[in-house]
Amino acid sequence: MGSYIPNSKQETEEMLRFLGLNHVDELFESIPESVKIKGLLNLPEGKSEMELRCVMGGMAEKNTVFKTVLRGAGVYNHYIPSIVKSIVSKERFITAYTPYQPEISQGILQAIFEYQSIICELTHMDASNASVYDGASAAAEAVAMCTDRRKKVLVSETAKPDSIAAIKTYSKAAGRQVVMIPSKNGVSDIDALSENLQDAACFYVEMPNFNGIIEDYEAYSSLLHEAGAKHIMGVNPISLALLKTPDELGADIAVGEGQPLGMGMNFGGPHVGFMAAKSDMVRKLPGRIVGETTDRNGKRAYVLTLQAREQHIRREKASSNICSNQALCALTAVAYVGAMGSLGLTELARQCYYKAHYAARELEKAGLEMLYPEKPFFHEFITKAPRDTDKLMEALAQEGILGGLPMEEGILWCFTEMVSKQEIGKLCAIVRKVG
Amino acid sequence: MGSYIPNSKQETEEMLRFLGLNHVDELFESIPESVKIKGLLNLPEGKSEMELRCVMGGMAEKNTVFKTVLRGAGVYNHYIPSIVKSIVSKERFITAYTPYQPEISQGILQAIFEYQSIICELTHMDASNASVYDGASAAAEAVAMCTDRRKKVLVSETAKPDSIAAIKTYSKAAGRQVVMIPSKNGVSDIDALSENLQDAACFYVEMPNFNGIIEDYEAYSSLLHEAGAKHIMGVNPISLALLKTPDELGADIAVGEGQPLGMGMNFGGPHVGFMAAKSDMVRKLPGRIVGETTDRNGKRAYVLTLQAREQHIRREKASSNICSNQALCALTAVAYVGAMGSLGLTELARQCYYKAHYAARELEKAGLEMLYPEKPFFHEFITKAPRDTDKLMEALAQEGILGGLPMEEGILWCFTEMVSKQEIGKLCAIVRKVG
Amino acid sequence: MKLLFEYPDHGKTLSILPELDTPMAEIPDVIRRKSPLRLPNISENELSRHFAELESQTFGVCDGFYPLGSCTMKYNPKINDEMASLKGFTDIHPLQPVSTVQGALEMMYTLERSLCEITGMDDITLQPAAGAHGEFTGILLIKAYHEKNGDTDRTEIIVPVSAHGTNPATAAMAGYKAVNAPVRDDGCVDLEALKKLVGPKTAGLMLTNPNTVGLFEKDILEISKLIHDAGGLLYYDGANLNPVMGIVRPGDMGFDVVHLNLHKTFSTPHGGGGPGSGPVGCKKLLSEFLPVPRIVKKDGSYDFDFDKEYSIGKVRSFYGNFLVNVKALSYILTLGAKGIREAAEGSVINANYMRKSLDDLYDMAYPDICMHEFVMTLERQKKEKGVSAMDFAKTMLDYRMHPPTMYFPLCVKEALMVEPTETESKQSLDEAIAVYRKIYEDVMADPEYAAKAPHKTPITRVDEVGAARNPRLRFEF
Amino acid sequence: MKLLFEYPDHGKTLSILPELDTPMAEIPDVIRRKSPLRLPNISENELSRHFAELESQTFGVCDGFYPLGSCTMKYNPKINDEMASLKGFTDIHPLQPVSTVQGALEMMYTLERSLCEITGMDDITLQPAAGAHGEFTGILLIKAYHEKNGDTDRTEIIVPVSAHGTNPATAAMAGYKAVNAPVRDDGCVDLEALKKLVGPKTAGLMLTNPNTVGLFEKDILEISKLIHDAGGLLYYDGANLNPVMGIVRPGDMGFDVVHLNLHKTFSTPHGGGGPGSGPVGCKKLLSEFLPVPRIVKKDGSYDFDFDKEYSIGKVRSFYGNFLVNVKALSYILTLGAKGIREAAEGSVINANYMRKSLDDLYDMAYPDICMHEFVMTLERQKKEKGVSAMDFAKTMLDYRMHPPTMYFPLCVKEALMVEPTETESKQSLDEAIAVYRKIYEDVMADPEYAAKAPHKTPITRVDEVGAARNPRLRFEF
Ligand SMILES: Cc1ncc(COP(=O)(O)O)c(C=O)c1O
Ligand SMILES: Cc1ncc(COP(=O)(O)O)c(C=O)c1O
Numbered sequence A, B: 001m002g003s004y005i006p007n008s009k010q011e012t013e014e015m016l017r018f019l020g021l022n023h024v025d026e027l028f029e030s031i032p033e034s035v036k037i038k039g040l041l042n043l044p045e046g047k048s049e050m051e052l053r054c055v056m057g058g059m060a061e062k063n064t065v066f067k068t069v070l071r072g073a074g075v076y077n078h079y080i081p082s083i084v085k086s087i088v089s090k091e092r093f094i095t096a097y098t099p100y101q102p103e104i105s106q107g108i109l110q111a112i113f114e115y116q117s118i119i120c121e122l123t124h125m126d127a128s129n130a131s132v133y134d135g136a137s138a139a140a141e142a143v144a145m146c147t148d149r150r151k152k153v154l155v156s157e158t159a160k161p162d163s164i165a166a167i168k169t170y171s172k173a174a175g176r177q178v179v180m181i182p183s184k185n186g187v188s189d190i191d192a193l194s195e196n197l198q199d200a201a202c203f204y205v206e207m208p209n210f211n212g213i214i215e216d217y218e219a220y221s222s223l224l225h226e227a228g229a230k231h232i233m234g235v236n237p238i239s240l241a242l243l244k245t246p247d248e249l250g251a252d253i254a255v256g257e258g259q260p261l262g263m264g265m266n267f268g269g270p271h272v273g274f275m276a277a278k279s280d281m282v283r284k285l286p287g288r289i290v291g292e293t294t295d296r297n298g299k300r301a302y303v304l305t306l307q308a309r310e311q312h313i314r315r316e317k318a319s320s321n322i323c324s325n326q327a328l329c330a331l332t333a334v335a336y337v338g339a340m341g342s343l344g345l346t347e348l349a350r351q352c353y354y355k356a357h358y359a360a361r362e363l364e365k366a367g368l369e370m371l372y373p374e375k376p377f378f379h380e381f382i383t384k385a386p387r388d389t390d391k392l393m394e395a396l397a398q399e400g401i402l403g404g405l406p407m408e409e410g411i412l413w414c415f416t417e418m419v420s421k422q423e424i425g426k427l428c429a430i431v432r433k434v435g
Numbered sequence C, D: 001m002k003l004l005f006e007y008p009d010h011g012k013t014l015s016i017l018p019e020l021d022t023p024m025a026e027i028p029d030v031i032r033r034k035s036p037l038r039l040p041n042i043s044e045n046e047l048s049r050h051f052a053e054l055e056s057q058t059f060g061v062c063d064g065f066y067p068l069g070s071c072t073m074k075y076n077p078k079i080n081d082e083m084a085s086l087k088g089f090t091d092i093h094p095l096q097p098v099s100t101v102q103g104a105l106e107m108m109y110t111l112e113r114s115l116c117e118i119t120g121m122d123d124i125t126l127q128p129a130a131g132a133h134g135e136f137t138g139i140l141l142i143k144a145y146h147e148k149n150g151d152t153d154r155t156e157i158i159v160p161v162s163a164h165g166t167n168p169a170t171a172a173m174a175g176y177k178a179v180n181a182p183v184r185d186d187g188c189v190d191l192e193a194l195k196k197l198v199g200p201k202t203a204g205l206m207l208t209n210p211n212t213v214g215l216f217e218k219d220i221l222e223i224s225k226l227i228h229d230a231g232g233l234l235y236y237d238g239a240n241l242n243p244v245m246g247i248v249r250p251g252d253m254g255f256d257v258v259h260l261n262l263h264k265t266f267s268t269p270h271g272g273g274g275p276g277s278g279p280v281g282c283k284k285l286l287s288e289f290l291p292v293p294r295i296v297k298k299d300g301s302y303d304f305d306f307d308k309e310y311s312i313g314k315v316r317s318f319y320g321n322f323l324v325n326v327k328a329l330s331y332i333l334t335l336g337a338k339g340i341r342e343a344a345e346g347s348v349i350n351a352n353y354m355r356k357s358l359d360d361l362y363d364m365a366y367p368d369i370c371m372h373e374f375v376m377t378l379e380r381q382k383k384e385k386g387v388s389a390m391d392f393a394k395t396m397l398d399y400r401m402h403p404p405t406m407y408f409p410l411c412v413k414e415a416l417m418v419e420p421t422e423t424e425s426k427q428s429l430d431e432a433i434a435v436y437r438k439i440y441e442d443v444m445a446d447p448e449y450a451a452k453a454p455h456k457t458p459i460t461r462v463d464e465v466g467a468a469r470n471p472r473l474r475f476e477f
Helices: A008-016 A024-028 A049-061 A084-087 A091-095 A106-123 A136-145 A159-174 A188-195 A216-227 A279-284 A312-316 A327-365 A391-397 A421-434 B007-019 B024-028 B049-061 B083-090 B091-095 B106-123 B137-147 B161-173 B190-197 B216-224 B279-284 B311-317 B327-365 B388-397 B419-433 C044-056 C080-083 C101-118 C133-148 C166-173 C191-197 C220-229 C322-358 C379-385 C389-396 C425-443 C448-451 C466-469 D045-055 D078-083 D103-118 D131-148 D166-173 D191-197 D220-229 D322-358 D381-384 D387-399 D424-446 D447-451 D462-467
Strands: A152-156 A177-181 A199-209 A230-235 A251-259 A273-277 A291-296 A300-304 A380-384 A406-407 A408-415 B152-156 B177-181 B200-207 B229-236 B252-258 B273-277 B290-294 B300-304 B380-385 B411-414 C123-125 C157-159 C179-180 C202-209 C233-238 C255-258 C278-282 C294-298 C300-306 C374-379 C415-418 D123-125 D155-161 D177-181 D202-208 D231-236 D257-260 D280-282 D294-298 D301-305 D375-376 D413-419
Touching: A008 C425, A024 C322, A049 C080, A049 C101, A049 C322, A084 A091, A084 A327, A084 C044, A084 D078, A084 D462, A091 A106, A091 D045, A106 A273, A106 A291, A106 A327, A106 C044, A136 A199, A136 A230, A136 A251, A136 A273, A152 A159, A152 D123, A159 A177, A159 A199, A159 A291, A159 C133, A177 A199, A188 A216, A188 D191, A199 A216, A199 B216, A216 A230, A251 A408, A273 A279, A291 B229, A291 C466, A312 C166, A327 A380, A327 A421, A327 C044, A391 A406, A391 A421, A406 B024, B007 D322, B024 D322, B049 D103, B049 D322, B083 B091, B083 C080, B083 C255, B083 D045, B091 B106, B091 B327, B091 C044, B091 D045, B106 B290, B106 B300, B106 B327, B137 B161, B137 B252, B137 B273, B152 B161, B161 B177, B161 B200, B161 D131, B177 B200, B190 B216, B190 D103, B190 D131, B216 B229, B216 C425, B273 B279, B279 C123, B279 D294, B290 D462, B311 D166, B327 B380, B327 B411, B327 D045, B388 B419, C044 C166, C044 C278, C080 C322, C101 C123, C101 C255, C101 C278, C101 C294, C101 C300, C101 C322, C133 C166, C133 C202, C133 C233, C133 C278, C157 C166, C166 C191, C166 C202, C191 C220, C202 C220, C220 C233, C294 C466, C322 C374, C322 C415, C322 C425, C379 C425, C389 C415, C389 C425, C389 C448, C425 C448, D078 D322, D103 D123, D103 D177, D103 D257, D103 D280, D103 D294, D103 D301, D103 D322, D123 D375, D131 D166, D131 D202, D131 D231, D131 D257, D131 D280, D166 D177, D166 D202, D177 D191, D191 D220, D202 D220, D220 D231, D322 D375, D322 D413, D322 D424, D381 D424, D387 D413, D387 D424, D387 D447, D424 D447
Parallel strands: A152 A177, A152 A199, A199 A230, A230 A251, B152 B177, B152 B200, B200 B229, B229 B252, C157 C179, C157 C202, C202 C233, C233 C255, D155 D177, D155 D202, D202 D231, D231 D257
Antiparallel strands: A251 A273, A291 A300, A380 A408, A406 A408, B252 B273, B290 B300, B380 B411, C123 C278, C255 C278, C294 C300, C374 C415, D123 D280, D257 D280, D294 D301, D375 D413
């Protein structure tokens, strides 16, 4: 049996004696006898480290790690520089609590401040919070930021299903009305948007959207702002090194999933949701925010700030109930962006773009038709389904390739820097043979 | 191409300008033109991190990692606790130099002091150095410690081949005469030892020896000490939790390979050679030694000491030329012993002992005869060869088992805590079938 | 310390990426970023040093005693981190075919079953990413239940005044009115007052037990009956499960929903503020409302079930903070039934040992035997000498010791809440006790010096007011 | 800081091992340990904190500028460490059948070939574990060569007085007489004096080039001719290869044997004192004497060749510090031909930039352009004010900066040797320069204060004399 209790039996007994007790049970007398567990929980006996490694290692081995991943749809297979892992595995970063004591926590506070600055720079927004749970909950929280008075929330059907789901859950809870703006030819139906603007609080749309497409966001924001509604964009942070920023596109709030910034696919988590807003909405941002200030000697210092928005001060009037966020993932993003720099990030975004576009052309040659051939895309696109999608996926899996995501209308493919030209060639050969 | 140079072209040029130079080549004018490389070295173009990972990862994948390792012969497959890896991967421990500045190096200095203390406690010797390269060079250095005047070195043929080889190389270099004491029934021939004692400086013998056997070391030390010769024992550190210590057996110097103390097999290195001696030989120990002292405020402090023995002070009169040793491996040993404690280490030694003895009995039942059935052993033993050793090894490999080491007289098997009863069963089944 | 943005930009990047091996494609101008991307381009050496410096100015559990009350800062076993870094867990895509992630589903299923056993619940979801997220999820289950029953007049969630701020905030987020329940002088919920608050509007009660002052709510069975009789449901804030796990189960006390903080009770590290994991367990009557997907086991293999008519939907993407859950399962498998109970006992012994060793000097808000934590009040010292709980805490920093939680719970004035956890040795507690006693002397002897503490930290006390008044939230170029 | 031995023994162990699953066997009393094994049994939490504390009191490259002359403390790339931790490298037994370790042999072979190209040598062994070990190996090659030639009167190895201590020590270990060659005022070997030392007894000359004062031995071709003409061989101490790699090769300068310090030039970390790796390369005439086994490539696959009649044998077990070699190869493959040359150039630019920025204040032992390092002499200051190089170095510690190498080489009085390496940025150098200048003022203004420096470190100056006089080398119970 494993145990992380340092004290020996004797030490424990000594402590009990000091407390004037004969048995540890006496400490639990305030618990009604009738509900106390008799004996032990029905759990297996504790395992030694060697045994644990076998059990957990066994589970890990039952999962297939694909050599080539052509699936994205919200989680992306990017290269993680070695230095990033080295930074993020530092024991103090891993084991610290939320930095309530700034005098001994400048390291993590500054890292979060850097994170906020990076998110602002990527999105071109004025302020960022210290992270939320993930991209979907970020979207849901962003919607909450806009619905003080108006309760009608417009959401594009072209957004990721999980973003939509989270927005719906959060909105329903708070009594907001969600109106879906349908997809038309792969993008949000702008006519439907126009028709629903009355009394709308905000519109949530993604770049790229779930079809991989870059929509005409500028058109949306003119409409929205005229109608007094906010424009919330869910964005892929890597794409922002190449694509117009939410600010340039007229968004009021930018949110997104930070996973591409140095986090593994991790079967979906932990990752990190980022949220940034124009200055007029700063005090509506939920969760932690780190601010720059000075200490009593005038030395620059960082501290958790604007806490008047938060649950521990405002309780039921807080802008959100969030307490713990995803700080270590935010730190990962800082390390990653630090390693890549603007040059590396731009090169990365380009490579994603170029490879996806090359692959699209090659897949077309191999016989797969693009579903939305006219639309601009970043690193994902949908092809119409081949004769037998299942068979194609299996043939790819045989070669260590996780194919694109099968969807109703076809297959959603994703190409990142991790996919070589040679692998694209291999893919196309298989498509030719099987597709 | 990869580069770890921070400076930009502009920064470099600025620096050159500051130096009054137009071109970097001007810095190399003291090198004769005739021998300067024209153009570039004939090496491949530099690789990006992603490419490097492919190349090196590719090489790593070409090696077979056996699930079960029944081969020892100097390098042992023990379990490495997770905490040990976490400790040893700390950046400061990895990147520091030898602690020449004690005021900012107490951490590594204290760790080495702890290492020395652990080695002393395991071997029951009075002093240990801060490590040497490995067990074989430790043996060779130990011999050098004894040969100030007498130049005849006795070495048991039962020692590990690499220990013998290193002793021979070092001894030959310094003009010492090595006399091999033959093996008789698996142990050093005590008669041959007696006959060669005259003018002998020392005798080197191992526990367990290369046949896995625990010899009668007490008998040797009486003989040796009578003859004014030193007794050097090469010992397995794990075994010392169970077996009589070199001190109890009358040794003057104890050396050995520290690899079992938390280091991977690593294809043979890096590992760590330990060296410990009775107090009268302390000032003959080669290499670094850390001592306890005080700072100017009387605070306890650690520092490299007894440097008068060392090359940087004594130059050609130094006790050895060693400079860098294997500090991080020594630290690994400290972390490992810290994790195991005396209780864990003792339990480990017992498990090795019990498993090997169980396996020996089972292998006998499966038809493999013990070569030295009467001799006590720790966790290694030799069986006579089966009908077809190669075939047996191949059959084992098929099942992910690295069989014992094929030797002239049979097979040298090793069993540690890593081998389960079930695996021993599997082994015996294969032996029955193939052997 | 320099900010990343304050290093000179070397105008080149680390050589991470290979050269592009495909042809380029046109990037239409209308989609192209216009503003320059101002992110630092620095060397790996600078990067390594930057974060080494930041880390050295971060206080982790590895730096010593970390008795943050309500935070359960126990030791984070290294093997758990190692298990969570296995490629078979980190390198799998959440949308891989389930046949290729059977191990991942097995992990989740095993953890779910274990947590059900520990909490006495029937079903559980691992989706919530932290405690507050779990609260939100759990309260939505209650809401969905009442809604399905057509019980739509239930608009109130009762929350003791001692509750963690997330509780009332959660109630509000879920569209409820948070009703404050008073607390008696003995630190427990005022049963009589509660009776007056409960009624047909009551959707449920959120309770932390042991509560936020470290005491077990003795009247829990009466409370539970009271709420249930009124048609409400009982929510268990599991942040304080540590001292009672293996000893009593929320399910057996009458709770209908519970969230756990795996990053507290189950030893997963806190990461400087996350990622955590806040699974939510519930009784059968609420199972159908749990978020999708659910993990199901059929004929020895696992699958996701998305098809749940009454599910509240999703509270985030995919399946929760999967790797954090790997760590928690590793912990549970290591401890086993016996180890879990012993951990609970250890946490209570340690807290009481420390409480008793200090109560001659410090005023305890509640004098009784505590569970895993106790609350000291510096109210008297504040009145007498003008020194605050903050001054005590900041003085502690000069002893390189992490202070307790300050000013929580709100129902205790000048509170310092101490939670040692079971992974501290007696020696470590004795050392802390000595420091606490020394600090008491220091602060009382020189309140002015204490008011300016800390003095030996890398920075001194920060201007929090200035920070909030004039927010500087990002690096300005 | 507590020693591991000073924690309370909890009388239990971490749960690392499973329970024994086989029967027990008798352990005869005659082989059993008699004395108790007194090793601490402490908890994982205590262990983690212990080493976190030790690490925090260790100065690594990640803590900043580390200009230890002759040590080449360049940045240690993280990817290299990661490559060396791949299971395919760490979990293989050195005595596995070669067919199962083809990747490991390929790694070694590729590294050997790369190092041959870089040094201009024909063959190389990766067996030596560090620089001094390489020296020993290399000198034994020379010895074996003369012996095979029956040239047994060659009993002397010539070593410049500026040489690193390992050089003469090596000569002695190899059974040679070390003959000191004087150095001119310009820092280079005194060619005229050397001529007088060279003769029929000369087995060889050991030379570091650039030499230990950071200058390139301009007369190298004359020196080489001189030695060779006398029948001796030339040994290259490669500790200083960094500034000339890719620019000039030892083999082309006339050297017959060379050792490299992979833990300097090739960026493998120094580990607080090792493990290093000291491969030895040689010209064809010495190849047959290299240690066994040799790696050979036949028909695209690799094998070990143990069968070398004239081999000097082995200098340690197996094949050297394999994982360190993995790191070095990773580095070489990353830099490639161009990167290697640029690294060399960068190291020289940085050293000269710093030298020139200080030479108005500090006396340079040699005023000329240096290679990768330069030597300052505080002789004048010592005479004038009684301050020593040590005082300067210790004052630097109060600025959280690692001092240069002190008192080496021995031929310069009150020496401080500065080797910035190419992985420092101009900004980092400028910061260091500012500190060096500030320190100069400090020390000269208040020599007494400086004599007691450092003042702000965890401990103050240690009593080294006491340590050596009354050695306490292990924890005493
Ligand atoms: C009593 C209590 N409830 C809920 C929470 C919220 O948990 P989290 O921070 O994981 O959201 C906390 C955490 O501080 C807590 O102490
Ligand atoms: C010039 C020179 N030669 C040889 C050595 C010895 O190298 P090692 O410490 O690896 O044995 C050193 C290391 O300090 C050195 O600087």
